[in-house]
Amino acid sequence: MSPPSHAAPALAHPQTWPRAVSRAGSPDGEPGVVRKQRGKRETLFRQGDAAHYLFRITEGAVALEQFLEDGRRQLVELLLPGNVCGLSAGGAYTATGVALVATTFDVLGTAELERQPELGALIVRQLQGQLCAAHDHLLTVGRMAAQERVCSLLIRLAGSAACIRRPECRNGSIAIHIPLTRGEMGDYLGLSLETVCRVMSDLERRGVIQIGQRHGDLLINDLARMKRLIN
Amino acid sequence: MSPPSHAAPALAHPQTWPRAVSRAGSPDGEPGVVRKQRGKRETLFRQGDAAHYLFRITEGAVALEQFLEDGRRQLVELLLPGNVCGLSAGGAYTATGVALVATTFDVLGTAELERQPELGALIVRQLQGQLCAAHDHLLTVGRMAAQERVCSLLIRLAGSAACIRRPECRNGSIAIHIPLTRGEMGDYLGLSLETVCRVMSDLERRGVIQIGQRHGDLLINDLARMKRLIN
DNA sequence: CGCGTTGTTGAATCGGTTCAAACATTGTGG
């Protein structure tokens, strides 16, 4: 019966990844582990492709997206530094991974998984965290009103180090950067982009947030108050 | 861009569970593995409780449910024979597991997980399958209309051996049993129970299904046609 | 500086919810 506020998987266990992490500069050198980059809107892997690699985000943000045949889109997962993606049930990726902003990540051959059993424990933790996050998100999309959904997302971003521009201070205000367009926020929350706009404008009118002029910049005036809007 | 029809995790790997499975009659005997039962609407574990056990469904059906503080409910996962649940990110269950019908399952101490590393591979496969299923479900709830959502659920049930009453025959008809009330279907699909009713009635009027008099009994007249309703 | 992309706002519409009433099925105790 408690509210669905599990630990955000965003920052889970970044330190337990084997090697390569501490050697950020090296593009290779360790067998099976390679550091790579992608620019805004570039894809890391595509739904349907053979799933030969795992990806661990070290910087930036990645969205997993799925499509209906007629083009309707849903962002099914939002991955931030520390998260791993690319795991698949069968042999193929079940979603497409797209960089939301310039993103750095480590690539690991799935074959490596079998050679390094201790990697399994990390993967299990990641999967558990993402499954819980997916369940929470399902509750959000399935049962919350538009305003509650938007606030959920903003609060999640405010909880992720990668999105924070100015840390929270006494009065509860915090400056963040939203690495998503309005349309992407809608596709993540199961709303139209116009509804996201309207909710954001309304929150601003009521003094809960201030929308910066640079796209994506946002000031949450009172995080606690925003959390109360969700219940 | 392909439609989100991954393998239903329902029947995944029932044969790889260690021991106990082949000794269905024995209520105990193997260290850490115990077979148990629950009746309709009884709970296996509760959100927030310390997560000391894993559960593997052998018969029946289990729903994982989450609540908002004001009582709004979402069924975040539907588990059928072969599925494992009870995995949690932290030390506590993040959802409540409720038997939808009389259900049999094996209970495994989580401590056992660390003693039997080969169990890890099974768990990883389960988690992967459930994560993919959660993503598909998110697409359904976030982007599909009421009729599409209801058909998604019916098609999923029609694909689960445990729900089939009379197997599919030439003309595409198949008799199933829905182990959920209309309200539960709504809570799973993010709809009100009335909307589920209306959609079901409409499907019947149009000859897609026939609703039996016994609660839960259903005849799908043409499965292929129903699948076309989803797109 | 200019054009394409992204964001904002309004008006009309619609799909789904809410509230309410009636009915059917299932389960229980006499």
Next chain:
DNA sequence: CCACAATGTTTGAACCGATTCAACAACGCG
């Protein structure tokens, strides 16, 4: 086994939140 209570289902009518379509404004990249 029947009667009755509890639970589950169906349908209607009014309402409302979110979508759609459309126009315009603000960014931001080249």
